Amino acid sequence: MGWPGAALNSLNSGRAAARAMPTKPTPDMQKWCVDEKGQPRIDKGAENLCMDESEICFIDGFHSKLYYRGYSIEDLANYSTYEETTYLLWHGKLPTRSELSAFSDQLRNNREIPQGAYDLIRAIPRDTHPMEALRTVASYLGNVDPEKGKLGLDSMMPKAIRLTAKLPTVVAALARAREGKEPIRPRSDLSHAANFLYMLSGEVPDKFWERAMDVSLVLYAEHEMNASAFATVVVGSTLSDYYSSIVAGIGALRGPLHGGANEEAMKQFLEIGKPENVDSWFKENVLTGKKRVMGAGHRVYKTYDPRAKIFREYAKKSVEVSRDPKIADIYRVAERLEDLIMGQLCESRGICTNVDYWSGIVYYAMGIPIEQYTPIFAIARIAGWSAHLMEYVARNRILRPRLYYKGLLDVEYVPIERRG
Numbered sequence: 506m507g508w509p510g511a512a513l514n515s516l517n518s519g520r521a522a523a524r525a526m527p528t529k530p531t532p533d534m535q536k537w538c539v540d541e542k543g544q545p546r547i548d549k550g551a552e553n554l555c556m557d558e559s560e561i562c563f564i565d566g567f568h569s570k571l572y573y574r575g576y577s578i579e580d581l582a583n584y585s586t587y588e589e590t591t592y593l594l595w596h597g598k599l600p601t602r603s604e605l606s607a608f609s610d611q612l613r614n615n616r617e618i619p620q621g622a623y624d625l626i627r628a629i630p631r632d633t634h635p636m637e638a639l640r641t642v643a644s645y646l647g648n649v650d651p652e653k654g655k656l657g658l659d660s661m662m663p664k665a666i667r668l669t670a671k672l673p674t675v676v677a678a679l680a681r682a683r684e685g686k687e688p689i690r691p692r693s694d695l696s697h698a699a700n701f702l703y704m705l706s707g708e709v710p711d712k713f714w715e716r717a718m719d720v721s722l723v724l725y726a727e728h729e730m731n732a733s734a735f736a737t738v739v740v741g742s743t744l745s746d747y748y749s750s751i752v753a754g755i756g757a758l759r760g761p762l763h764g765g766a767n768e769e770a771m772k773q774f775l776e777i778g779k780p781e782n783v784d785s786w787f788k789e790n791v792l793t794g795k796k797r798v799m800g801a802g803h804r805v806y807k808t809y810d811p812r813a814k815i816f817r818e819y820a821k822k823s824v825e826v827s828r829d830p831k832i833a834d835i836y837r838v839a840e841r842l843e844d845l846i847m848g849q850l851c852e853s854r855g856i857c858t859n860v861d862y863w864s865g866i867v868y869y870a871m872g873i874p875i876e877q878y879t880p881i882f883a884i885a886r887i888a889g890w891s892a893h894l895m896e897y898v899a900r901n902r903i904l905r906p907r908l909y910y911k912g913l914l915d916v917e918y919v920p921i922e923r924r925g
């Protein structure tokens with residue numbers, strides 16, 4: 506029973522020391538953050554932090570290569586679908602015909618959202634950014650999930666199926682509510698991509714647009730330990746619930762340095778307006794350092810992002826299929842700007858066009874409002890977030906990095922009356 510007195514003594518001695526003189530921690534008090542010379546060893550942006558082993562995704566940023574579970578992104582874009590790619594990411598292997606059929610049925614059968622979610626969507630102010638609204642509704646879906654309150658790995662797969670199936674319904678209903686329109690209920694006879702486009706517009710897309718959306722979902726499905734995957738896994742590593750983890754991912758994806766870049770890239774093309782304005786815009790804004798080119802630069806790719814190459818082909822085909830001169834003009838703006846980026850920023854500084862550069866043109870040609878581009882990214886990326894979450898939590902260790910403290914210690918606590 507002697508401890509309260511001891512604690513008081515140490516509190517008092519702390520006060521006395523503080524009054525004597527504030528100090529700074531010595532390097533050996535934070536060894537994990539200093540090098541052998543005692544200098545801070547900071548990995549700003551966690552660029553070189555290799556936080557775990559993984560079998561999900563490999564990016565070779567110097568040779569324009571990307572693999573999901575060992576399969577090249579080119580093969581997946583050519584031959585796979587979002588449903589199959591999601592199965593691959595979650596199970597580590599391509600499904601057999603019957604496995605794919607069962608998995609697709611699970612997604613189709615879970616597309617509908619409860620009436621409470623439709624009511625919530627209607628209640629969200631129309632000027633709310635769709636990503637912020639999506640975060641709210643995704644969180645609500647966790648409150649009505651049949652396995653709500655269950656933590657840990659066992660409940661993750663069924664929850665991942667339910668939320669992956671429902672996110673397109675939420676995004677489409679939010680997009681329509683924003684325009685004062687009633688939601689369109691999901692159909693179970695359409696693919697994930699076609700059903701999403703159907704719920705947005707009320708029309709079943711033709712094969713080209715269905716495939717363009719499907720490929721875009723495949724390209725956006727996964728990308729190793731990016732900021733949103735990291736946010737998802739950080740929450741999951743506390744053994745929190747699946748929905749809390751995914752909501753963290755949605756929050757991280759919203760920012761313009763991450764998923765929000767596809768919207769910003771499109772706005773930038775519209776701001777430039779005409780192909781003849783590109784050179785002067787680039788000179789005045791980018792070469793002077795006033796603006797970053799949105800849809801260019803990447804932490805990992807120091808050369809062309811292979812996904813951008815595929816999106817570029819779809820953007821080109823979208824212009825041909827849509828036959829809209831305005832879209833053709835925007836395509837030419839993007840093409841000229843890309844020439845400048847590749848010539849003046851890519852080889853010399855490793856700032857090349859990335860996945861978010863061309864995707865917006867495809868969506869624009871589909872008639873999708875710009876503020877829906879990042880939500881589409883989220884619809885796709887839930888596959889990758891869930892894969893990383895399940896992989897990490899299966900061999901879990903709480904994520905808890907350190908900071909180098911450069912402030913003072915033992916500062917005297919001055920009562921508020923004496924602070925001036």
Ligand SMILES: CC(C)(COP(=O)(O)OP(=O)(O)OC[C@H]1O[C@@H](n2cnc3c(N)ncnc32)[C@H](O)[C@@H]1OP(=O)(O)O)[C@@H](O)C(=O)NCCC(=O)NCCS
Nearest residue numbers: 761762763766797798799800801802803804856859860861
């Ligand atoms: C993606 C991104 C956040 C990566 O950031 P990062 O690895 O931390 O790189 P930094 O922000 O440290 O940039 C390094 C240098 O390249 C420059 N740079 C990076 N991206 C640039 C861009 N898109 N346009 C112009 N310059 C850029 C920075 O100004 C910086 O220059 P400096 O060394 O002279 O200060 C960054 O490239 C960016 O902001 N891109 C635009 C947004 C975007 O498209 N995001 C989607 C990514 S898929």
